[in-house]
Amino acid sequence: MSISHHSPLRSISGVAQSAVQNLSRHRLALLCAAGLGVTAVASWMWWKKNRLELRHVGTVSQLIIYPIKSCRGVSVQEAECIDLGLVNGELEDRHWLVVTEDGHMVTGRQEPRMVLISVTGCGDSLCLEAPGMEKLVVPVPLPKSNKVLDCRVFGSDIQGRDSGEEASIWLTSYFQSSKPYRLVHFESEAMKPRKSKDVEKPFREKDKIAYPDASPIMLLSETSLEDLNKRMEQPVSLGNFRPCIVVSGCQAFAEDGWDDVKVGTTRLKQVMACGRCILTTVDPNTGVLSRKEPLDTLRTFRQSDASLSHLYKTSPLFGQYYGVEQTGRLRVGDPVYHVVRRG
Numbered sequence: 001m002s003i004s005h006h007s008p009l010r011s012i013s014g015v016a017q018s019a020v021q022n023l024s025r026h027r028l029a030l031l032c033a034a035g036l037g038v039t040a041v042a043s044w045m046w047w048k049k050n051r052l053e054l055r056h057v058g059t060v061s062q063l064i065i066y067p068i069k070s071c072r073g074v075s076v077q078e079a080e081c082i083d084l085g086l087v088n089g090e091l092e093d094r095h096w097l098v099v100t101e102d103g104h105m106v107t108g109r110q111e112p113r114m115v116l117i118s119v120t121g122c123g124d125s126l127c128l129e130a131p132g133m134e135k136l137v138v139p140v141p142l143p144k145s146n147k148v149l150d151c152r153v154f155g156s157d158i159q160g161r162d163s164g165e166e167a168s169i170w171l172t173s174y175f176q177s178s179k180p181y182r183l184v185h186f187e188s189e190a191m192k193p194r195k196s197k198d199v200e201k202p203f204r205e206k207d208k209i210a211y212p213d214a215s216p217i218m219l220l221s222e223t224s225l226e227d228l229n230k231r232m233e234q235p236v237s238l239g240n241f242r243p244c245i246v247v248s249g250c251q252a253f254a255e256d257g258w259d260d261v262k263v264g265t266t267r268l269k270q271v272m273a274c275g276r277c278i279l280t281t282v283d284p285n286t287g288v289l290s291r292k293e294p295l296d297t298l299r300t301f302r303q304s305d306a307s308l309s310h311l312y313k314t315s316p317l318f319g320q321y322y323g324v325e326q327t328g329r330l331r332v333g334d335p336v337y338h339v340v341r342r343g
Contacts, residue, residue: 054337057254060263061222062238062246063332067126068096068183069211070108070279071117073242078331081266083208083324084193085216086244090121090140093244095186097160097211098171100179103151105211108279111175113287115239128170136170138163142185149184153211156194160184160211186210196323202272202311207323215321218274219245219255224318227252228294231301236294239284241276243319247336255320260339265328267339273304275315 064073065086079086085093098106098114108114117130128136147162162168163183171181186193188210196203199214209216220243229235238246245263247255261268276298281290298316 051342053340053342054262055340056335057258057338058221058247058250058336060245060330060332060334060336061248063330064238064242064244064246065091065093066242066244067091067093067119068098068114068117068128069094069105070098070111070114071119071128072115072284073239074120078329080327080329081217081264081268081324082188082327083206083216084188084210085212085324088121090124090126091119092186092188092210093216094209094211095188096126097151097153097184097186099149099151099160099182099184101182103149105151105153106181108282108289109277112282112289113175115282115284116287117174128167130174133170133174136167138167138183140185141187148191149182151184153194154199154213156198158186158194158210159191160186196271200272200311200321203321204269204271204323207271215271215274216324217245217268217322218243218319219247219258219261219268219322220319221247221250221252221255223248223250223252224255228297228318232294232297234293236280237284240280240282240294241274241319242279245330250336258320258336258338260325261322262337262339264330264334265326266324266330267326267328268322269325271321271323272311273317274319274321275304275312276318277315280318 063076063079063086065076065079065088066073074091076088076091079088087093100106117128120127122137125140126138128138142161142163146164148159149162151158151160161184163185167183168180171183175181193208193210196207196209196214197205203214207216220241225238256273259270261270276295278291281292281295282288283290295316298318302316302318304312304317
């Protein structure tokens with residue numbers, strides 16, 4: 001016997017098939033809901049583990065740019081923080097360097113009177129002034145026809161465009177040197193920076209510099225300096241230590257614990273303490289090198305742990321080196337936040 005297209009058996013089969021399809025859809029929906037639930041829980045757990053808290057730890061009291069390595073700094077009200085450090089117009093932190101004719105760096109360690117050379121931005125030029133010298137005006141940018149010199153900074157190769165004969169004669173005369181000195185400029189857009197890691201191993205691969213010793217940013221608190229001066233017969237100044245970012249409103253040496261810092265739209269990652277050298281003993285007001293204070297006093301209470309002697313040797317620690325995690329802008333008066341992960 002044949003079954004018609006409208007038989008009860010056909011209807012029952014269709015109902016069953018529909019039920020199965022509905023069950024599959026519900027099951028899929030349940031599975032999707034469960035998946036979303038698991039994802040939401042996982043996301044919540046990740047957020048809870050990785051959420052960031054901004055703890056207000058101080059305020060930016062000064063921003064200082066040192067255009068020429070070892071010369072006087074320039075206090076600015078605001079700055080852009082690029083990968084290579086602070087910049088304000090033509091003022092770029094440690095992008096200028098005094099060198100011998102064969103390209104070896106000259107700093108306040110060799111010529112302590114460098115700290116008496118003041119550098120200011122004069123429109124599209126840098127103006128250099130020093131005791132007993134006429135003002136020197138150096139154009140920025142330098143003419144592309146000027147030679148590019150191969151230089152050596154703490155054992156690393158780096159280039160610099162020569163500023164010309166007038167600047168060379170000015171520097172050589174000021175230092176009363178028997179051999180010529182030259183002034184060179186690092187051009188960020190055309191020259192390869194040094195790697196901080198080549199100077200100090202704790203730095204990250206991404207950290208880079210022009211002519212600073214090792215770090216694009218050095219931060220120090222006013223209260224740390226105050227604490228040091230309480231222990232000394234003759235007080236010293238920020239000029240002895242040459243920080244880029246100065247912070248007020250915190251406990252002395254609180255910066256030692258700020259491993260992750262947000263200032264303005266800039267984010268900084270602490271790498272290591274700044275091990276202090278003989279340059280700190282050059283009086284920034286007289287240009288006289290004593291080789292004693294403030295190093296002698298710092299050694300009485302700011303020596304590194306013995307386990308870190310391979311990094312710092314006998315250098316006392318004062319201030320903190322930072323790498324640039326996120327470029328941005330900052331200004332005097334900005335709150336300083338310690339970024340803390342809350343698990």
